[in-house]
Amino acid sequence: MNQTYPYPSKRSLTYGRAMALASNPSAAAAGRKILEAGGNAVDASVAMAAAQVVAEPTSNGLGSDLFAIVAMNDVLYGYNGSGKSPAAISLAAMKEKNCEAMPEFGIEAAGVPGAVRAWANIHKKHGRLPFKDVLAPAIEYAEKGFVLSPTVARLWAMELEKRRANQGALYDGFWAQFSFEEKAPEAGDVITFPDMARTLKSIAEDGGESFYEGAIAEKIDAFMKAHGGFMRKEDLAAQKTLEVEPLSLSFEGAEVWELPPNGQGISVLMALEILKHKPTIPDDEKSAHVIAEAIKRAMTDVAKYVADPEFMSLSSEDLLNPEYLKKCSDAIGEKAEIVHYGNPLDRSTVYFCAGDNEGNMVSMIQSNYDGFGAGIVVPETGISLNNRLLNFTFEEGHDNCLAGSKRPYHTIIPGFLTKEGKPYGAFGVMGGFMQPQGHVQTLLQLLRYGRNPQAALDAPRFMWTGDKDLVVEEDYNEKAVEELIRRGHRVIRPPHDLDMGRGQYMLYDRKRKIYVGGTEKRCDGTIAVADSFLYKPFAGK
Incomplete structure (x- = not known):
């Protein structure tokens, strides 16, 4: 595990046999x-x-x-x-x-x-x-x-x-x-x-x-x-409560898992598939632009097509069509664009996770929305x-149009990682439409750049809010910000850090049977370690 901390951090990694984040x-x-x-x-x-x-x-x-x-x-x-x-x-x-x-x-x-x-x-x-x-x-x-x-x-x-x-x-x-x-x-x-x-x-x-x-x-x-x-x-x-089959995508040596619609988690997988074809490096001027454009394309399509699955005109498989997402990747140019949805056939939340001393893990999220x-x-x-x-639209004919007894398009998304088919980690970044953007940016840090969980969360973030608007944190690389502006993005500084996502990451070291955890610097994030020798005997239900 990489022990370096490339960003100013308020926290170190946390290790334990069992933990609650x-x-x-x-x-x-x-x-x-x-x-x-x-x-x-x-x-x-x-x-x-x-x-x-x-x-x-x-x-x-x-x-x-x-x-x-x-x-x-x-x-x-x-x-x-x-x-x-x-x-x-x-x-x-x-x-x-x-x-x-x-x-x-x-x-x-x-x-x-x-x-x-x-x-x-x-x-x-x-x-x-x-x-x-x-x-x-x-x-x-x-x-x-x-x-x-x-x-x-x-x-x-x-x-x-x-x-x-x-x-x-x-x-x-x-x-x-x-x-x-x-x-x-x-x-x-x-x-x-x-x-x-x-x-x-x-x-x-x-x-x-x-x-x-x-x-x-x-x-x-x-x-x-x-x-x-x-x-x-x-x-x-x-x-x-629906039991559903999670969706997955192989990315940089791991399998990333998200839940299917009516949630927006599929947009994370779409953006990562687009980024498979675009090499990026940390704190790089061009990479910030490419990541923003990939997120923009995925979220625009999801806003159009994701709804209660019983009302969707496209399936999850349609939205994850690799050929279509390769075209989306190829379409990313040198300048910021106002993106409209394509044709794949051609806001406030709490996230938390836990791992026990038997290697079982849970990634869970709940919200009142705003x-x-x-x-x-x-x-x-x-x-x-x-x-x-x-989250419903009033646009008649839209898959996500308001109707009775219908689940709306949903923002809250728990994430999960496996390696070689075995559970590897639970993660999430809460915060309305920042959530998939936080997933993508922290996963790039963790999987592509080799950062540890705490560093992945500490890294400065941006949030696309529509058109060519990017809300960019103050500690984002200055040259990258200048390049974003040069490429036509409208850079906005956040009034505070509360809207930029609040995340937790917990990875399982299968060999040592311990967890490695990182928690959010932008809130009161806490990792509570519970070592197995402290456990009381369990007498049964």
Whole structure:
């Protein structure tokens, strides 16, 4: 493993027999606690998922969706825990409300929550400890308090400011739960969520049955009816976690795995296939341009063609057509272009991962989409609903056009690596449409340039935001930035580092039976090591 650190770093590599990686220390501590209680990687990941809901509510909640790639006994499993749109919603129904696009906040933007059912389903198939024990750390945080970390405090203040205009009965629950005398809490504050604690206890006892088909579902239904929303208890009862076949691509000596649509992970594989034909080197002036153009082409096609698979006009195989992607590579010129989608036939999230002392690994991600999501909380439940329906288009005839009982195009994507068919690593870079761009840029660092996981995450990044616009971090190579401008890119400096992706990388050294981890410098990223000799004896379920 390359031990050099080519970029200014706040962190060193972390090694351990087992570990839990997350964007904040409370979640990582929950994962470690479960590992040390004899739990496996799935138990630890579900514990972190539940803890993130409490400790990082600015990015996810009980109303979230979830995706995961699980490696158990050297076999990969993919899970799609995204929720559908309510059956009653439609373009016509939205136009009756005088909406020409989906409102960013409010009752209309909320999709059916998928995360809670995914926790229960994935745990039932792969978990070792009792489900109630796995959720115990999150319940303790919600009931007795957790200490707020600095990045979440920053996000909290920004999110409340963005939602100041959201007032009235619909938003009362949100302000009651997430503001403290109309202000955001500060780093170091100890915070409790009593309503959330009660809901988490219910989920721990019955595996989410009340959430989807019982008393909690009734409360969500009543809240929606009271405020003119579309979601009903029947939509909740119909929610299913899909077991899906992950997609893969060989790249620079490893196999990169992403989940299939309705997620945007396929764009990572498309961009890497394009870059197979374009040699790049780190901190190089021309390479930055080539990488940006490859990402741009992949994401433009995916925005056009990716939707709920039942509604897609093209298949994953069509989008990964090597001949088409070679043409895309050949089409990259010397100047920045405004790219339109081709013909392949000719925004806020939490990512976390865990590895146990048996070599099992989980790559998991969940999100309310835009910060606190729709900005609404169901009374007495602590459930902050997502605003994932923002990812639908209102363009009639588009594969991703708004309709009832349909999964939207989805931004959240867990990643995974294998070598010679054996699980090698779990990774992810969270953050809306930055996610595939973060995957591509960190994978180039790791696989093509030979950087270690921490250096791959520390490397400065850019984000394509449309047309010829590139948001480029301040510490990006100065000559490369000058060259990007010369080639016609409009370079924009980010106002802060919170939108540039927040990632985790965990690789498995099979020979030594240890993990090597890197965590994000742009947030409160934490790696909690749980060595096997600390494990308590496991007595069985």
